[in-house]
Amino acid sequence: GWTARCLASIVTSELGDPALLDAPQDDPEHPGRRRQAVGPPALLLILAGNVPGIAVTAVLRGLLARSAVLCKVSRDEPDLVGLFARALAEEDPALADTIAATWWPAENPGPAASTWTKHCGKVIVYGGAEAVRGIRKATPPEIPLIEYGPRLGIACLGESVSDEELAGLAADVCAYDQAGCVSPRLVYLLSDSRNEASEPASARVIERLAEALGTKSAASPGVPPSDSEAVAIRAARARFQFAGDDGGLALGADDLSWTLLYRSTVGSHSESLPRTLWVYGISEADDLRGLGEVFEGRVQAVGVAGLRQADRHAIEALAVEWSASRVVPVGEMAWPPFDWRHDGHMQLMPLLNWTDFE
Numbered sequence: 001g002w003t004a005r006c007l008a009s010i011v012t013s014e015l016g017d018p019a020l021l022d023a024p025q026d027d028p029e030h031p032g033r034r035r036q037a038v039g040p041p042a043l044l045l046i047l048a049g050n051v052p053g054i055a056v057t058a059v060l061r062g063l064l065a066r067s068a069v070l071c072k073v074s075r076d077e078p079d080l081v082g083l084f085a086r087a088l089a090e091e092d093p094a095l096a097d098t099i100a101a102t103w104w105p106a107e108n109p110g111p112a113a114s115t116w117t118k119h120c121g122k123v124i125v126y127g128g129a130e131a132v133r134g135i136r137k138a139t140p141p142e143i144p145l146i147e148y149g150p151r152l153g154i155a156c157l158g159e160s161v162s163d164e165e166l167a168g169l170a171a172d173v174c175a176y177d178q179a180g181c182v183s184p185r186l187v188y189l190l191s192d193s194r195n196e197a198s199e200p201a202s203a204r205v206i207e208r209l210a211e212a213l214g215t216k217s218a219a220s221p222g223v224p225p226s227d228s229e230a231v232a233i234r235a236a237r238a239r240f241q242f243a244g245d246d247g248g249l250a251l252g253a254d255d256l257s258w259t260l261l262y263r264s265t266v267g268s269h270s271e272s273l274p275r276t277l278w279v280y281g282i283s284e285a286d287d288l289r290g291l292g293e294v295f296e297g298r299v300q301a302v303g304v305a306g307l308r309q310a311d312r313h314a315i316e317a318l319a320v321e322w323s324a325s326r327v328v329p330v331g332e333m334a335w336p337p338f339d340w341r342h343d344g345h346m347q348l349m350p351l352l353n354w355t356d357f358e
Contacts, residue, residue: 001338002060010339011064014348021066024357034357039065040121043351046135048126049076050179056084057338058124059099065351070116071101078103106134113138122146122351146350148343151300152270153184153333154324156285156315159192159201161306161330166209168331169303170216173258175334177222177274181300182326182333185270187279188288190311202264202281209279210251210260217258217275225256225274233259233273268294285314295322300343303330 011018015037019025024034043062047055055073059081062069071081081101089096104110117123117139124146125135132149139145155169172184187209191202225233237250240261252259257275264281268291282288288295302319304312304327319327325344326336339347 002056006338007060007064010347013339014346024355027356032358036355036357037352038355039067039351040353042068042070042120044116044120044123045069045071046123046125046127046131047071047074047077047081048128048131049074049078051176051181052077052080054126055081058126059084061347061351062124063095063098065348067121067351068098069100070120071099072113072116073101073103075103106131109138117143124148124351148181150272151181151298151343152186152272153180153182153301153303154295154299155184155187155303155305155330155333156288156307156311157187157189157205157304157330158306158308158311159190159205161205163208163212165305165330166205166212167216168329169209169305169333170212171331172303172333173213173275173277174216174220174222178272178276179274180334182336184301184303184330184333185272185276185278186268187277188266189279189281190285190307191281191283192308206249206251206260206262206279209277213258213260213275213277214253217253222257222275229273230256232271233276236261236271236273236276266291285311285318288315288318292318292321297323299324301326301328301333301336303328303333305330 008018011021015021017025020035020037024036027033027035039062045058045062047058055071055077059069059071073081081099085096085099085101088099102112104113120143122144123135123139125132126148128150132147136145136147153172169184176183178185189202189205233256237252237259240248240263241250242248249262250259259276260279261277262279266282266287267280270278299319299322302315302324304315307315316327323344325341
């Protein structure tokens, strides 16, 4: 997505006229009025390292807004922004000079953090809940803060889901080892209440999904779980394996490379563990309506497959209520288009300030 065509399409789709970033332009809705958009002289980006490429995308957004970009890189991804700036310098040294990157420990930011914050026009933070809270506390109230905090993906499947679609869902799961905000962590399996054999059909879907996860994990191994993650995965498996009469089931590889946890009753519990899926059986899409307080503002993407048309429409309506950013076929959850509305917001508009000339 880092191409001239994609970058230009973002500017055009959000602003209409790219010239608005360069000089005042006539406002088509108000004759006699002109307007211009401009980004702040500098943006401070607090970057996360959980998903490859996000850091460069954030830098490109700042450059499109005509702002210099100051980057506090992640300990987990310290190199990518610098490599991008070096590559950019080979093509346009002056533009590359508007990018600066460094790192400081979150627990001891030091003078660089306060200096950069003081001289930026806006702060954009990517990270978990604790990181976002820390940056919010450290940012002066007069400096706008744009937050991209933790979110999750949800998949809704019908019993007619195909093997190809289940393979796509497994690819979504394995893409970032469940670390991305688009990664599917929860799966809801809708049983056809009109089908007397719905429970066996659901069981077959679970078996096929487990097989797809195992196949994809073997073909694309992830980073082995840390000691704490391994303990949490084994604990979660034990809870579901010995769940009693509510249909609990735990499937997974002995090396913890993937895990599927199934319960035949509606629920919303999940944990951010690598390649671990929480699957809940429901009889109709409306069973999810009671989870609105849990999901509102927390869902990034909703994947769908194998649903009847009425169920698909009901899931789409719920996605809007939850403020989900995307509703997509499974297999596409982990790869949003370059011009997607991250957290439901436009990419450039939050960075820009507008001046009207009346």
